[in-house]
Amino acid sequence: MTHADIAARSIPASIAGRQASLARRLATAAAPALLAPAALVVFALAAPQAPRVALALHLGASSAAGHGFALGWLGALALYAADAAAGYAGAVALGALALYALAYLVYLRARERSGVVLSLCAALFALVTCFDAARVGGVAPAWLGAAVLLYVLDRAPRRGMWFAPLVAIVWCNASPTGLLAPVLTVLVALGRAADARDVTAARPYWPVAFASLAATLLTPAGLGFPAQALAALHLDLQFARLLPIAPATAAPHVFRIAATLVVIGATWLWSGRRRAADAPLVLAALFLCFYDGAFVPLLGIVAAPAFAAAARNRYEATLAPGRADALAACLAGACVVAGALIAVPHAPTRSFGDASARALLESLPAGGTAHVVFCATIASCDYAETLPGMRPLLDERVEIAPAGTLDAQEKIARARAGWPATVREQHVDAMLVPRSIALAQLVPSLTGWKLAASDADTRLFVREGAAR
């Protein structure tokens, strides 16, 4: 059976041609509406982050770590607009809207290949995989670009697929994850070729992939975008030394369960089928997840419609339609219950993620010269960017920091041999250190350093003679 055969079997017309019950019609109409509160719940339950901090991170003018173009300026601008218009609620609403759009696109992609309940399951699964990345200023809304791109690529070989380069342009300007646009296009092409066992099946995708590749250069960063964005995707294990990006840390609630469900889905649905057009996409997404937990939403976006389609085919072969729908409805219910069980106990309090660091930094008045601040927890330094007369040694923009700064950060934070010399070499004159780590106990023994302020969690040290 060719891919065209599958498409012919699975297009909505063939499904609609069957005797659709009133209940199913209602479900079809209600499904998109169901996704909206689900998206809001996921986003509202996830950890909030001050939008102004995120803005400063993206648009900040200077950093001691290095200078580079603010990747994702369009996303930051959207966040700024939402924040300016409606404050924190506006930023939350923007994120929830992006998640809703993402889930709805997953639903539409799944709907083209399977029934309404399975499609709803797929969209809910994609939403659940966004949980750990869903926060104001977080990466989850950026994956909307992937959802749109894959939706457009599903139009192939029709003209609609030519919207892909446009999507790539917007995505690249909104987030460094846009760099994946040509990669995803190539993976879709490879999947189609492998599925059809004919390399010519991929032919329609190559020009689009090339155009998407060219689109990655159409950002203000120009030719520098691919290299900068590649670094920003943290596809280098050295970043795991500095940032909490390992999947177990970055996506502690959903990675393990999502990955296991994907393995179960792939082994159950694809075994013995000799066709797996989506396998390269799913495999690549799973692989990326092991680098950085921020990729877990991508896993949901690519795997959910694929498994919905495969499940539909499997059901058709083995189960009566009524029983299949009942089973799928049970699965959808289980998804909602599982999502609630995962999410509710972890609902955070409504506060800034690092209030302690913020208060301490604000207590450090700027003198005539700028402080160079070292933060043992890098995210704490994001806020330093917004304060006058303060430059962080390194903030979360690790991708634009020189290698020497990364090494210095790690050496000081872990109190490796020779760290006091590194502090001097980097001209650090303020250090923000959690009480619980060794450095907080070692800094007081450094000549010329003293405790300037502290609270229950964090200590702020300053070098005597530094601007105060």
Place this chain on the structure above:
Amino acid sequence: MRLAWLIVAVFAARFLVTAIAYPQTDGDIAWQRWLGAEILRTGAIPNSLGLETFSAPGAPWIAQEWLFSIGAALGRSGFGWDLFAGFSALCAVAALALAAYRAERFGASPLAIALCTAAAGVALFDSFGVRVQVVAWPLAMLFLLLLESKGRVAWLALAVAAVWSNVHASAALAPVLASLATVGALLDEGALTPRVLKLAGIAVCSLGAICLNPFGWHLPAYALMLVGSPITHFIVEWRPTGLDDPGFTFGALPLLALAIVVGIGIASGRRAGARPSWEEILVVAAFFWLMLGAARNIAIFALVALPLVARGLTQTFEFFADVRPPEVPAGARSRLADAGLPVFALALSVAVAIVLLRSNERTQANLAGPALAALEKVPGTQRVLCADFAWCGLLVGNPHARVFLDGRADPYPVKVWNDFIEIAKVGPAWRERLDAYRVDAIVVGRDGPLDQALVNDRGWRSAFADKRYRLWLRAHPARVAHATRLAPAS
């Protein structure tokens, strides 16, 4: 299997050489030797920590490694060590061979089996050593093999579970695996068939089988407790699996990738177009879940996935399909050909072993041996803290030393662990904790955070230092004793 034997032979050489000829790379074997000697001396298995520790004497201890420890004590040195270490290596080899054999039973082609065996062999590297969990690997494989067997022979899985429980607490997986197989078989067959009932019976009976050890039901209870224990956060091999684990990246991950791309194939005997077996999917998913949670499970996931992935490859790609030559009548020439491959495999393993022995990649001893030896020269009995608790395994049973924490790890209470972490990671109360426990000797890595903190502390003096380690002793032990008399007891 004919190609897989070559792969297994190469890994056999690697494991044997690593086990026998290379220096130890962890401290567990030291305390296990002590434990074995204690069992042989007293005729009983200790059920609590003794005076070899000062932080938690009397804490309940399930010495699950008792059988392995007796072997370690008997094979302390010389030819005995060669035999004991060689046995550990052979257990890893047996596990790999059993997994390859499962693949053959599943109908995988020799080429697919060889490829997957190579990947699984690489996945064993990180966890391999003269270690008790390695001995459990073939038992896990044998248990699965028997579960899949037809007829009454499947009940032998209970005997394997019983033996397994005397080797390692991972035997608690036996009823879980049997239960998953039961649920899977029920989903596959859609009715309570004799096979489903048999598997259910094995699942229930294996609950009893894993209690056939000196600790009875306490062993599975202990294993269950360990799964949720916070101390696993402090132990390296319990960390979540990641791409920085070479065994995962170059061994288990390729198998996982193949499983996702080609699936796991359809069991032979099922009709064309049939579904894959839930029985197999649930088992492999369970081990995948375990692997994501702890790097120590990378090896066992690879062993479980090997046969299924090999079958998936065989059924998906014609390149891997088994194209057997027509049978030739048995004769002198065919017998020579049959014997040739094992002989070649043996020669290959010997050659690899010689190359490994001559290579310069021998591991460096990393057990702070010189610093611990320096401690021997200090008069009296010392209360020792090792910045890496595994180093203190070498001191267990030493009459001149009592340890804060050692490689036995599990029986130490969570409070002791928290205090240990506070000191070793130089938390805010590290000095108070040291004083409260009246620690009077500390072995640290040179220039590590604790070493730096002690440099700045006048209460401690360096008694020994080399390029990698330093031994610190209290400058004024009497003053500490006075201070701790005033403080509440730990």
